[in-house]
Structures are given as structure tokens and as C-alpha cells.
Amino acid sequence: MNKFKLKMLFGIVTTLLLFVEANAIEIKNLAQAVNEAGRQRMLTQRMLKDYAMIGLGNTFKNPKKDLEKIMAMFDDHLKGLSDFATDPATKESLKKQRELWEPIKKMLKEKPTKENAIILQEKLDELLKAADNTTKLFAKQTGQKSGKIINISGRQRMLSQRMANLYMLKVWGIDDPKFNEKMEQAMKLFEDSLHILQKSDLNTDEIDNLLKKVENDFQFFKFMYKSKSKFIPSLIYEKSNEILKNMNTVTGLYAAQKIQ
Numbered sequence: 001m002n003k004f005k006l007k008m009l010f011g012i013v014t015t016l017l018l019f020v021e022a023n024a025i026e027i028k029n030l031a032q033a034v035n036e037a038g039r040q041r042m043l044t045q046r047m048l049k050d051y052a053m054i055g056l057g058n059t060f061k062n063p064k065k066d067l068e069k070i071m072a073m074f075d076d077h078l079k080g081l082s083d084f085a086t087d088p089a090t091k092e093s094l095k096k097q098r099e100l101w102e103p104i105k106k107m108l109k110e111k112p113t114k115e116n117a118i119i120l121q122e123k124l125d126e127l128l129k130a131a132d133n134t135t136k137l138f139a140k141q142t143g144q145k146s147g148k149i150i151n152i153s154g155r156q157r158m159l160s161q162r163m164a165n166l167y168m169l170k171v172w173g174i175d176d177p178k179f180n181e182k183m184e185q186a187m188k189l190f191e192d193s194l195h196i197l198q199k200s201d202l203n204t205d206e207i208d209n210l211l212k213k214v215e216n217d218f219q220f221f222k223f224m225y226k227s228k229s230k231f232i233p234s235l236i237y238e239k240s241n242e243i244l245k246n247m248n249t250v251t252g253l254y255a256a257q258k259i260q
Contacts, residue, residue, distance in 0.1 A: 027080050027084035030142045034139045034142065034150045034255065035255040037154075038153075038154025039154060039157065039248075040074060040135075041132055042158040042244065043073060044074075044125075044131060044158070045124070045128065045158050045161035046244075047108060049161055049165035049168055049240070050066050050067035051063075055114070060238075061237060061238075075101075082095075089137055090134060090137040093130060093133050093137055094134055097134065100123070104120065117174055128158070139151040145202070149197070150254045150255050152197060153247060154247075156190060156193055156251075157243075159186050160190075160240045161240055163183065163186050163221050164239075166182055168237075170231065184225075194214065197211055207250055211250065214250075217239055220235075224236070
């Protein structure tokens, strides 16, 4: 087989593997359901962060490609959660998410504008509330302490992206009269939740170390909020992703523990 055919075969196999991976989510237990439902909250805010980066014309870490990936992930997770849910209230909550998501998906595929960014912020906040309700319903079904901790830990992922997209919109020149209020609320909830997690008796040494890294990275956002210097989009993007990565690991570690 010549090199051209080998490259073609490799490309086809790679594409198929990516397709399978993108549609392979299967929720097997409530702890995983809480984790994945909580991840949906984060995705709503990450999509807005990517949208703002594209609008700014900033190509750092390829936000356009990331947005496409995140949109596909939201779709896939929504289907996986819907297939797993048996509780009527949870099913209804997921149905509401789907209804809210479809028009948002169409807007995200269009060329970013400041006018649409303002509309999207409102619509994604509404979707965030629906995703948060779903997460709480799954957490309640566990009836256990670990379900609550997974919920709180997963919410930190969302807050990291929320703080970032608020800054991005500000850099883009979108005048949000509630910027300070939204930022202060997000930062306070993040800090209060971090303290709760740091005191959890479910923590391992690995979790404690990761939470310490998160605490250090969070100082950046506190500094940026107090500083009068110009915001740097790429730095905000990078720091928010560092927190996201570490909190995603922490949430997974909590979810992997035996329900107590």
C-alpha cells in the first residue's frame, strides 16, 4: 500500500474515532450524572467566552474550533443525561434545557456581533439556570454527602468560565451596567465554595494539592478585578482554563469515590 493510501486510511480511521468519542457518553450512575450535569453549566459559560474571543478577533488557542467542540459536547451530554434520567422532574428539567438550547445553537453558529453577544449572555444565563436545576435534582437523588460535594466542585468549573467571559465581554467593549455586580457575585461564590471544598472530609492528598493550585490561580482574578490596568484576553483565557482543568480533575476524583 503506497503512502497516499496509508494517509487516506489513517485520516478515515481518525475521523471515525473522533466521531465515536464525540457520541460515546453513557451515564452509568448518579455520581457521574451529577458530574456531567454540572459540566453542562460550565459549557454554557465557556461558549460565551469563546464567542467573545472570536468577536475580538483573538485566535489564541483557536476559540472557533473550541466553540465547535463545546457545542457538540453540550449536545452529546444532554442526550446522555436524558437517556439516563428516570425521575419525572429531572426529565422535565432536561427537556427545558433542550428547548432553550436549540435557538442558542443557531445564534452561536452565526458571525459574532456585539448585539448578539448581549442577547446570548441573557439566553445562556437562562440555560445555565436550567442546567443548575438539573444538577441539583441529580445530586438530591444520591441522598448522600458526596452528591452535594460533586455539585459544588462542578460549579467551580462554571464560575471559572463565567469570570472569564465577563472580562472578555468588557474587553470587547460591551457595556454591561451589571458587570461589577455579576463579577463580585461570581468571585464570592467561587471563594466561599472553595473554602467548603478545602474542608471536606472526602479530600485526598491529590485533591488538596489541586485545590491549592486553584486557590493560587484564583488570586489572578481578584487582582484583575482590583487593577485598573488593561485586561489581556489571552492571559484571562489561559488562567480560566487552568482553573477549569484542575477543578475538572477534582470533580472527577470526587465522583469516582464510593457514594457515602
